[in-house]
Amino acid sequence: xxxxxxxxxxxxSGGVDSAVLLCRLCASGTPVTPLYVRCGLRWEAAELHWLxxxxxxxxxxxxxxxxxxxxxxxxxxxxxxxxxxxxxPGARTPDRAVYLPGRNAxxxxxxxxxxxxxxxxxxxxxxxxxxxxxxxxxxxxRALSQALSQALGRSVRxxxxxxxxxKVQVIRRAARAPLxxxxxxxxxxxxxxxxxxxxxxxxxxxxxRLARVDDPTSYA
Numbered sequence: 001x002x003x004x005x006x007x008x009x010x011x012x013s014g015g016v017d018s019a020v021l022l023c024r025l026c027a028s029g030t031p032v033t034p035l036y037v038r039c040g041l042r043w044e045a046a047e048l049h050w051l052x053x054x055x056x057x058x059x060x061x062x063x064x065x066x067x068x069x070x071x072x073x074x075x076x077x078x079x080x081x082x083x084x085x086x087x088x089p090g091a092r093t094p095d096r097a098v099y100l101p102g103r104n105a106x107x108x109x110x111x112x113x114x115x116x117x118x119x120x121x122x123x124x125x126x127x128x129x130x131x132x133x134x135x136x137x138x139x140x141x142r143a144l145s146q147a148l149s150q151a152l153g154r155s156v157r158x159x160x161x162x163x164x165x166x167k168v169q170v171i172r173r174a175a176r177a178p179l180x181x182x183x184x185x186x187x188x189x190x191x192x193x194x195x196x197x198x199x200x201x202x203x204x205x206x207x208x209r210l211a212r213v214d215d216p217t218s219y220a
Contacts (some may be wrong), residue, residue, distance in 0.1 A: 007031040007064070008159075009115050009123040011107055014051035015184040016177075016204070017126035020170050021162055023177040025124065026060035033064045033120055037107045039073040041082045041100075046188035054181040071110050077101070088186050091202035096132055098186070098199050104135035105144065112148045112156050127160040128167055138163075167203070171211040180216035189220035196220055 010025060012018045012034050025032050034055060038044055048068070055066055074083060081087050082100055089097035104125070111123055127136045134140060141158040148156040162170060171179070186198040194201050196219030208215035 005030050006122060007033055007120050009033045009035050009111055009120045011035050011037070011111060011123060011125045012051055012066075013126075013184070014047040014054065014182060015126070016167065016174070016179060016182045016207070017128055017162060017170055019054055019179070019182045020174045020177045021124060021126040022054075023058065023174070024161065026058060026063050027176070029062050031062050031064065032060075033115065033118075034066045035069065035111050035115070035123075036066060037069045037071055037110050039071055039103075039106070041073075042085050043186055043188050046185065046192040047183055049192045050181055050183035054178060057178050057181055067114070069110050069114050071106065073106070082186075085187065089199040091197055091199060093199050095199075095203075099133055102135060104133070104140070108141075108144060108158060109148060112152060116152045116154050116156065121154055122157045122159065124159045124161060127163050128170065129164055130166060136160075167207040168211045171207055171213050193218050193220045 008025060008030055010018065010022050010032055012022060022032065022034065036048060036051060038048070052066065055063065077083055081089070108123060108125070112121075115121075115123075141160070145156050145158050165173070183192070183194070184200045184204050185194040186200050187195040189195050194204070194217050201219065204217060205215060208217075
């Protein structure tokens with residue numbers, strides 16, 4: 001009798017990277033629990049709208065229901081632009097401008113604490129090559145894994161299957177992923193559309209262009 005695969009939790013934002021990661025894992029037959037940590041950031045309603053549409057479109061037998069974990073950060077982030085909408089990084093800002101302090105530490109800790117009692121102890125995230133943030137490095141993920149394993153009394157593991165790929169490479173290899181149902185924008189417009197002017201929209205436009213793949217995005 002074949003051995004049952006252990007379930008894996010996938011941290012999702014609704015963007016291209018995590019969507020492609022999700023599709024890969026579903027195609028492999030691995031039982032997948034999609035996870036979204038809602039922190040009160042100004043674009044989350046749009047992310048969840050598109051994420052739910054994406055999950056409905058996949059219809060993979062191994063895909064479990066979406067789990068939304070509420071963890072408000074207003075008292076931690078204070079007047080940060082991600083909450084206020086003021087001084088949102090524009091199209092010409094560097095990647096580091098969109099840094100959300102300690103976000104991976106928060107998301108991964110919340111996911112592990114919520115899911116380990118349900119016997120989900122491996123978590124995947126769509127970190128790509130060249131990610132400039134300290135909480136996306138292999139060293140950080142190993143240290144957090146060790147700390148949470150000790151705290152929760154069960155081995156906790158974080159994996160980044162796309163870490164050797166750029167966003168351009170991810171798009172080129174995403175033939176079966178419904179990229180039109182992905183979302184990555186800091187200032188969503190009416191109808192949950194991409195603004196076309198923020199840092200993330202610029203990154204998205206450029207990646208599709210360099211990949212020589214038609215961009216299915218509707219920009220406001």
